[in-house]
Amino acid sequence: MSKNQKTYTEEFRQEAVRLLESSDKSVSELARELGINEKALYRWRAKYGTRKPAPRSSAKADDDRDAELARLRRENEILRQERDILKKAISIVSQNQP
Numbered sequence: 770m771s772k773n774q775k776t777y778t779e780e781f782r783q784e785a786v787r788l789l790e791s792s793d794k795s796v797s798e799l800a801r802e803l804g805i806n807e808k809a810l811y812r813w814r815a816k817y818g819t820r821k822p823a824p825r826s827s828a829k830a831d832d833d834r835d836a837e838l839a840r841l842r843r844e845n846e847i848l849r850q851e852r853d854i855l856k857k858a859i860s861i862v863s864q865n866q867p
Contacts, residue, residue: 782813
């Protein structure tokens with residue numbers, strides 16, 4: 770019993786890898802869109818890819834990132850409040866001028 774195995778040209782494979790590297794799509798998303806097997810796309814990326822996949826971040830790095838994000842959000846809220854206060858102050862001062 771023989772399988773119906775699809776064959777793809779080198780150009781198609783290289784273009785699929787180029788699309789993978791230039792887009793923000795995951796391997797599974799792109800494979801589904803192109804109608805190819807995920808494993809094939811992984812193999813092609815290993816063979817034709819120009820950049821290495823990003824290493825997974827550690828839990829500590831995730832915690833640091835979350836803490837930094839929370840700090841920046843707090844700072845952003847304080848700055849918004851200060852801006853609103855200054856806008857009101859300018860409005861009051863400009864109304865009192867003759």
